[in-house]
Amino acid sequence: MATLTAARYGKDKVRIFRVVRSPKDGEVWNDVVEYNVKALLEGDIATSYTHADNSVVVATDSIKNTCNVFAKTSPHVLHPELFALDIGLHFVKTYPHIHKAFIDIEQLKWSRIVVSKNGNPHKHSFTRDGEEKRLTSVEIDATKGKDAVTAKVTSGLSGLLVLKSSGSAFEGFVRDEWTTLPEVNDRIFSTEVDLSYTFAMPAGPLTAEGIAALQDRVKFDKTAESAKQITLDVFATDESASVQATMFKMSSEIISANPTVETVSYKLPNKHYIPVDLGFKGLANLKPADAEVFAPVAAPSGLITATVSRTH
Ligand SMILES: O=c1[nH]c(=O)c2[nH]c(=O)[nH]c2[nH]1
Numbered sequence: 001m002a003t004l005t006a007a008r009y010g011k012d013k014v015r016i017f018r019v020v021r022s023p024k025d026g027e028v029w030n031d032v033v034e035y036n037v038k039a040l041l042e043g044d045i046a047t048s049y050t051h052a053d054n055s056v057v058v059a060t061d062s063i064k065n066t067c068n069v070f071a072k073t074s075p076h077v078l079h080p081e082l083f084a085l086d087i088g089l090h091f092v093k094t095y096p097h098i099h100k101a102f103i104d105i106e107q108l109k110w111s112r113i114v115v116s117k118n119g120n121p122h123k124h125s126f127t128r129d130g131e132e133k134r135l136t137s138v139e140i141d142a143t144k145g146k147d148a149v150t151a152k153v154t155s156g157l158s159g160l161l162v163l164k165s166s167g168s169a170f171e172g173f174v175r176d177e178w179t180t181l182p183e184v185n186d187r188i189f190s191t192e193v194d195l196s197y198t199f200a201m202p203a204g205p206l207t208a209e210g211i212a213a214l215q216d217r218v219k220f221d222k223t224a225e226s227a228k229q230i231t232l233d234v235f236a237t238d239e240s241a242s243v244q245a246t247m248f249k250m251s252s253e254i255i256s257a258n259p260t261v262e263t264v265s266y267k268l269p270n271k272h273y274i275p276v277d278l279g280f281k282g283l284a285n286l287k288p289a290d291a292e293v294f295a296p297v298a299a300p301s302g303l304i305t306a307t308v309s310r311t312h
Pocket residue numbers: 170181241242243244270302304
């Protein structure tokens with residue numbers, strides 16, 4: 001005997017680019033977003049797996065179509081959390097047997113070009129000025145009824161590459177017969193930031209009309225800006241004793257600066273840069289004070305993770 005114990009399906013990698021045109025000073029200004037959307041559904045769908053019963057299947061093609069239509073019609077399309085809430089709420093409200101929707105959005109970076117000859121931001125030209133992505137994952141839950149829908153929102157960023165060439169030490173760690181790493185009071189610290197944070201959502205059911213107000217109440221956009229800036233500021237200015245200690249400072253600052261953030265999680269690879277031994281040429285390059293030439297090491301890397309929660 002075998003039993004289906006979990007089932008969730010939908011469309012992944014729905015690629016969407018949206019232009020929003022608005023009048024400003026007699027000109028047409030464009031805002032643009034590029035998203036990769038994953039939309040998955042749960043509900044009374046077991047028979048599609050166990051009895052080849054497609055009558056309960058909203059085709060993944062229709063799920064993709066829905067994402068595209070909402071990209072055209074949602075008034076919140078420029079705001080990934082609100083846009084994800086719009087799509088997710090639609091699925092649980094539209095299909096009686098769909099009880100949960102999971103909408104994940106990755107936002108690619110397009111920043112407005114500032115034209116150097118006049119210093120002005122351009123009305124419709126953009127540049128990919130970084131590979132980092134803004135992320136949101138929204139879980140819409142209608143298991144308590146279609147008029148009692150709740151939402152969980154987790155947002156963050158990934159792929160933000162940073163490096164500091166000083167201001168980082170690693171000393172005092174366990175030394176035993178397994179240890180070869182020297183203690184250093186100055187080293188390179190480089191990581192690719194993977195950050196996520198959860199929001200405390202207001203009580204009460206999620207409604208289509210209520211979604212717009214969440215931007216002001218929960219401050220998704222402001223939090224995204226603040227969390228990135230705190231990450232960069234603490235990374236740059238902390239006299240780092242370890243990745244662990246720096247990561248805790250970043251997390252704590254995000255929690256104290258953003259009242260609607262409940263938990264902060266970082267995953268930080270420690271991308272090692274090893275001083276190269278140039279002794280064969282009589283060149284000192286191994287001690288922290290001498291080290292100027294380093295070999296970036298692709299693998300292995302350290303991997304330091306933590307979740308920090310607001311104390312109530
Ligand atoms: O900041 C660090 N934390 C570690 O746990 C660790 N382990 C290691 O080898 N180097 C480092 N650096």
